[in-house]
Amino acid sequence: QKEVEQDPGPLSVPEGAIVSLNCTYSNSAFQYFMWYRQYSRKGPELLMYTYSSGNKEDGRFTAQVDKSSKYISLFIRDSQPSDSATYLCAMSSGTYKYIFGTGTRLKVLA
C-alpha cells in the first residue's frame, strides 16, 4: 500500500462547477497537509496547507483534513478554465520529508 493515494484522473468539469479533490493516507504520523497546483512543465505551487485536522478556506479554495479517516480534500468553488492543472497533495510528519500523491489532472471546460 502506498503511503499516499490520489486518483490520477483526469477529471473534467464545466466552468463554474465545484471540484472535489481527495487523498487518502496510511501514516498516522502525518501532521502537515499541503495542496500544490502544478501547470504543465512547471514546478509545484503551494495552494493550501493545514496542520492537523480541520478546515481552512482561502478564496475559492477550501482544504479539509480528517485525521480519523486519514482523508484530506481540496474543494474549488466556481472553477475556472485557468484552474486546469494537476493538483498534488503532500504530507509531512513535521520533518523535512514530504510525501506526495501522484496528482489529479483537472480540466475545467469553458
Next chain:
Amino acid sequence: GAVVSQHPSRVICKSGTSVKIECRSLDFQATTMFWYRQFPKKSLMLMATSNEGSKATYEQGVEKDKFLINHASLTLSTLTVTSAHPEDSSFYICSARAGGAYNEQFFGPGTRLTVL
C-alpha cells in the same frame, strides 16, 4: 517573496555526457534544498536533501555517484547527472526550505532533461 529558480529549464544531451542543473533561492537564504525527480503522470520522488556546507543525504535507491549534489552557499545547490543515459531523462525539480513551523518548501520551475 520565496522565489526559487532553476537553470537550465530544458537540456538535451548525448548519452555518456554530464549535465549540471542549478537551483537558486533568489530572495531568501535556504539552509536546506531538496532535489526531486518526476516522471510523466507520476508523483514527485525525493532524491536527496542538500544542506549548505555538508554532504547531501540521498534517499534509498538513488546513486550518489551518479547524481552529484553540491550546496556551496545558502542560495545555491547544484545537481550533476554524471554519464547520463536515456533512462535518466526526466523532470528534475528542486525546492528550498525557508524555515517556518511546518518546514515549508518552495519549489523551482523544474528542469526537463532529455538524454539521447
